[in-house]
Amino acid sequence: MDAGALLDRYERMDVIRRTEKAAHDLFLQGLVKGTTHLAAGQEAIAVGASAALRPDDYVFATYRGHHHALARGATPEECLAELMSRATGLCGAKGGSMHLTKAATGMLGSYAIVGSHLPMAVGAAWSARLRGTEQLVVAFFGDGATNIGAFHESLNLAAVWRLPVLFVCENNLYMEYTPIADVTAVPRPAADRAPAHGIPGEVVDGNDVVAVEEAVGRLARRARAGEGPAVLEAETYRHFGHSRADPAAYRPAEEVERWLKHDPLDLARGHLAELGVGAETVAEADERARAVVERAVEAAKAAPPPDPREALTDVWADGGAAWRT
């Protein structure tokens, strides 16, 4: 990857990190209600994978999907406004943190039932094939989702129909509070199971944006060429707890320390230095990211709440919600 491309990936990750930090702060200020599942620490997967995609490809994500929405074209302002229940939110404040969706840019949703979106991704890939496009579909999911029936149904169907879908597991070692290793009989919950379904299963350093982009790009070319689906297990770590209610006290201190030293932004900075990008250039990128997120926070704060009448719209395609005549 050349320096310009890497700087671009770095800045995107920086925007996501700062947006997550803003979400965290706004929650503490009482401006975000409900909960959030922050993805700080996992930015490289979203940014690396998205950079390898074409504009008309589709992605499906989980409730931990801020990073995917942002990487896939949602603005920090739209996302923060959604979290803050503003009319200008990505989904008009009907979705919230767990359901960030931007269909216009191929971000087909964030789903809060673990594993539920995997069959949808398979269906979107089936549709791409039926419509004769070269679109690819990427489903992002957690390690916990690999023990859900829908995961296995999806891998089998995608394999047997040879569909252009990539299953990208963000293995952050934990489900909610339980280590995945305590409840799973194989060490690589996604990659180890892929071959059983006739699908290649690869492992990648999920904190290294260059490695992720390379792996997704390679598997994407394969899938577009009609060679079928693949599983990519990206090893990563979430910096925060599972959700806002979770201080993550169950994690051993040495483990946290080891992973915080393996931060995706630091890794990218290291790569940039190797490519001869000076600290000043990186600082300029940081400054641009800071300004974007700061403006987003202010704009979201200033936005109005949704019109209460919106509660009774958007159930049906005609825009309404009437269930009877």
Add this chain to the structure above:
Amino acid sequence: MADVITYRDAVAEGIAREMRRDASVVCLGEDIAAAGGVFKTTTGLLKEFGPERVWDTPISEQAIVGAAMGAAMTGMRPVAEIMFSDFLACCWDYLANEIPKVRYMTGGQVTVPLVVRTANGGGLGFGAQHSQATENWALTVPGLKIAAPATPADVIGMLAAAIRSDDPVVFFEHKGLFATKGPPPPPGHVVELGRAAVVREGDDITLVALASMVPLALKAADVLAGEGIEAEVVDLRCLVPLDAATVLASLRKTSRLVTVEENPYQGGWGATVVSVVADEGFGLLDAPVRRVAGECVPLPFADTLEQQVIPTVDKVVTEVRRLAAY
């Protein structure tokens, strides 16, 4: 076309008509292609439309309905078959949490134009896990349209409307009706969803029925006519949208209401119908309402036991007599 068609053949005919007019209509499900469906409701589709439009799936109910959803979100109009309606429970997440909510929670960004077809109901001695009338499960979920035709012509007309609908539709085909016959509808026949039909006129009492309960209610009406009681029979055809207007209009004539439901009384659709009537049509009533419905037990196997549990002509006649005398 022949001058009669079975309800079973009407299913394949209804799907074929839509597949001919719209290339985005595709079918998927277990045993639906070469085998023509376990109820032979998709016979001939593979031959006419080929394997790129008629897809056999593994036994993966979540993947079937989940994939149909993903395809519907991205430009196709899938028609998914879930073999027996009891198995809807295996993909209940998609019916309860995913399909009906995605439009709403994305603020209207995503449309899910799919049909989930399924064989519903008892009467064939299939036992407790293959005989349930489950349309009430779907009725509890905002965001699903629910169709349940009673005649071959309605099967074709309502399939046309369901497949053309930009909203998700759960389409309940009744197992007990597959062998029944009726006139085939003309080309282009569409029955708008949410339009009930008055299938027998009468002034004394309104019977509101759905699917297999419609012919049953008509038989009961014949018996009652012999006793001088003229029952009006309303075939609801859809639970969502619910044609409450037709029910209320009928009551304006008859002032007496009996709902006839195959599903258990507890939580049945009749409760919703009578609550609308109690709310908006109380002044129209000259008598209490009655619900003839299934008992709250799993469906037993033996015919003699099943008859105890689901509505019969006799049970309907008995309730109507009691009400007529009120």
